[in-house]
Amino acid sequence: MLLIECPYCGERPELEFTYGGEAHLVRPTRPAELDDQAWSEFLYTRANVKGVHAERWRHARGCGRFFNALRDTRTDRFLAFYRAGEPRPKAGS
Amino acid sequence: MSKQSFSGLSLAWRALSGHRSWRAQWRKPQPKAGYDAIIVGGGGHGLGAAYYLAKEHGLSNVAVLEKGWIGGGNTGRNTTVIRSNYLFDESAALYDHALKMWPDLSQTLNYNVMFSPRGVMMLAHTVHDVQVSKRHVHANRCNGVDNEWLEPAEAKAFCPPLNIGTDIRYPVLGAALQRRGGTARHDAVAWGYARAADALGVDIIENCEVTGIRRDARGAVEAVETTRGVIQSRKVGVAAAGHSSHVLGLAGVRLPLESFPLQALVSEPVKPVFPCVVMSNTIHAYISQSDKGELVIGAGTDAYTSYTQRGALHVNMHTLDAICELFPMFRRMRMMRNWGGIVDVTPDRSPIIAKTPVPGLYVNCGWGTGGFKATPGSAHLFAWTIARDEPHPINAPFTIERFRDGHLIDEAAAAAVAH
Numbered sequence: 001m002l003l004i005e006c007p008y009c010g011e012r013p014e015l016e017f018t019y020g021g022e023a024h025l026v027r028p029t030r031p032a033e034l035d036d037q038a039w040s041e042f043l044y045t046r047a048n049v050k051g052v053h054a055e056r057w058r059h060a061r062g063c064g065r066f067f068n069a070l071r072d073t074r075t076d077r078f079l080a081f082y083r084a085g086e087p088r089p090k091a092g093s
Numbered sequence: 094m095s096k097q098s099f100s101g102l103s104l105a106w107r108a109l110s111g112h113r114s115w116r117a118q119w120r121k122p123q124p125k126a127g128y129d130a131i132i133v134g135g136g137g138h139g140l141g142a143a144y145y146l147a148k149e150h151g152l153s154n155v156a157v158l159e160k161g162w163i164g165g166g167n168t169g170r171n172t173t174v175i176r177s178n179y180l181f182d183e184s185a186a187l188y189d190h191a192l193k194m195w196p197d198l199s200q201t202l203n204y205n206v207m208f209s210p211r212g213v214m215m216l217a218h219t220v221h222d223v224q225v226s227k228r229h230v231h232a233n234r235c236n237g238v239d240n241e242w243l244e245p246a247e248a249k250a251f252c253p254p255l256n257i258g259t260d261i262r263y264p265v266l267g268a269a270l271q272r273r274g275g276t277a278r279h280d281a282v283a284w285g286y287a288r289a290a291d292a293l294g295v296d297i298i299e300n301c302e303v304t305g306i307r308r309d310a311r312g313a314v315e316a317v318e319t320t321r322g323v324i325q326s327r328k329v330g331v332a333a334a335g336h337s338s339h340v341l342g343l344a345g346v347r348l349p350l351e352s353f354p355l356q357a358l359v360s361e362p363v364k365p366v367f368p369c370v371v372m373s374n375t376i377h378a379y380i381s382q383s384d385k386g387e388l389v390i391g392a393g394t395d396a397y398t399s400y401t402q403r404g405a406l407h408v409n410m411h412t413l414d415a416i417c418e419l420f421p422m423f424r425r426m427r428m429m430r431n432w433g434g435i436v437d438v439t440p441d442r443s444p445i446i447a448k449t450p451v452p453g454l455y456v457n458c459g460w461g462t463g464g465f466k467a468t469p470g471s472a473h474l475f476a477w478t479i480a481r482d483e484p485h486p487i488n489a490p491f492t493i494e495r496f497r498d499g500h501l502i503d504e505a506a507a508a509a510v511a512h
Contacts, residue, residue, distance in 0.1 A: 001405040001406065001407055002397075002405065014396070014405060014407075015407060017396075018396065019396040019397045021351075036497045036498065036499075037497050040349075040496045040497040041347070043440075043496075044349035044440045044496045045347050045348070045349050045496075046349070046350070046351050047347075048338040048339070048348075048350055048351050048352055048398060049398075050336070050339050050352075050400050053398065055397065055398075071397070073352075073398055073399050073400050073401070074400050074401065075401065076399055076401050
């Protein structure tokens with residue numbers, strides 16, 4: 001089980017969290033102007049990184065807030081935790 | 094390169110010489126400078142594709158490149174369940190194509206894959222489950238796929254260890270039974286295809302990881318770079334399961350895939366106690382007994398993407414809670430080992446067997462948590478797609494472009510795991 005550090009509450013077991021998928025995906029501001037290819041890439045295509053992955057977590061059974069983390073998907077080791085809206089840290093990038 | 098035939102007679106004959114005359118079941122060739130086609134990924138789907146390329150399409154100058162050892166990925170890590178009771182017409186056609194190939198596979202390959210159509214029973218625990226299960230039964234029958242509805246007492250008669258008491262948290266309200274479903278020996282499927290493909294001239298090259306895909310001025314595939322050198326080929330088929338998006342990424346192709354750990358576990362071996370396969374989507378358990386006597390139990394995927402081939406213990410515990418309630422006699426059974434595999438999951442839980450935007454590059458991926466059952470059919474259709482540069486009618490709907498065009502095959506029955 002992963003130990004995850006919520007930027008608001010501190011280190012807690014994985015059971016308190018839900019996974020939110022790849023981070024920093026920005027919803028297009030004018031979806032109607034996208035063609036089908038660009039829209040499907042936003043909806044479905046993911047980097048699926050083998051290496052350092054920026055991802056969202058939600059402290060669902062705690063403070064309820066979303067935040068981001070950097071995790072190496074080859075080892076499951078976390079490199080950084082940071083609040084939503086903050087830029088991706090340099091660590092491991 | 095003559096194949097040593099396996100039979101009772103050959104076993105007896107070799108016994109006379111103390112079994113010292115058996116040869117290796119396939120060669121360990123050095124990679125050649127080039128091939129007519131290359132398959133990346135030496136699991137069941139890749140080895141099978143190489144076999145059908147040689148057997149049915151006359152392409153014997155074929156190599157299978159495997160970064161580890163053959164059958165060491167998801168082919169050797171799954172829970173060996175075989176069924177075809179999928180809801181949609183496209184899925185029913187695809188999975189039943191595979192299911193129809195299983196009964197003859199041992200004869201075809203001259204290798205005992207131990208296919209055992211002992212029946213797959215999927216439990217319903219809620220009113221919603223009952224409605225969905227009956228819908229599946231009817232949809233399957235319309236597509237010529239056998240499936241029947243059982244009341245709880247009938248389910249108990251088919252699988253006596255099942256607890257149909259009404260005092261449990263999620264009582265059994267009925268079950269859908271596919272009698273043609275069952276299990277097979279997963280390792281034997283990889284080994285059988287490897288041996289049969291090798292006998293037809295296919296080079297199986299282990300410890301050979303693909304590190305790059307070279308393209309010509311037109312953008313078409315011309316070679317792959319590997320840890321054992323550059324190998325030329327104008328046709329490259331990728332069947333790399335959890336690593337498919339990684340390998341396709343080498344050619345600049347992005348896929349609608351995410352890779353998750355999926356865990357399974359086995360108990361200590363015991364005498365035959367469990368006659369069929371039982372699955373429960375709702376409380377998440379599936380279980381069968383191997384011929385060796387171990388209970389083979391499938392757990393769910395972990396929540397996060399990963400390539401580590403391991404997962405968290407609480408995922409297994411969740412499954413064992415359900416197993417112990419449904420089958421109280423297993424409460425004191427000791428679990429022997431657990432492991433994880435990396436499964437590539439598509440947004441609609443249906444696979445992709447298709448051409449890619451790169452000419453000469455083909456992909457067979459996205460089988461998610463349930464690819465083993467489809468091995469012969471998937472391999473057969475992938476070989477067709479590579480050899481003819483166009484999909485077979487059965488896999489024609491399973492493209493990458495379906496996500497762009499909105500023709501999703503949104504298959505809730507894709508697995509018994511929660512997702």
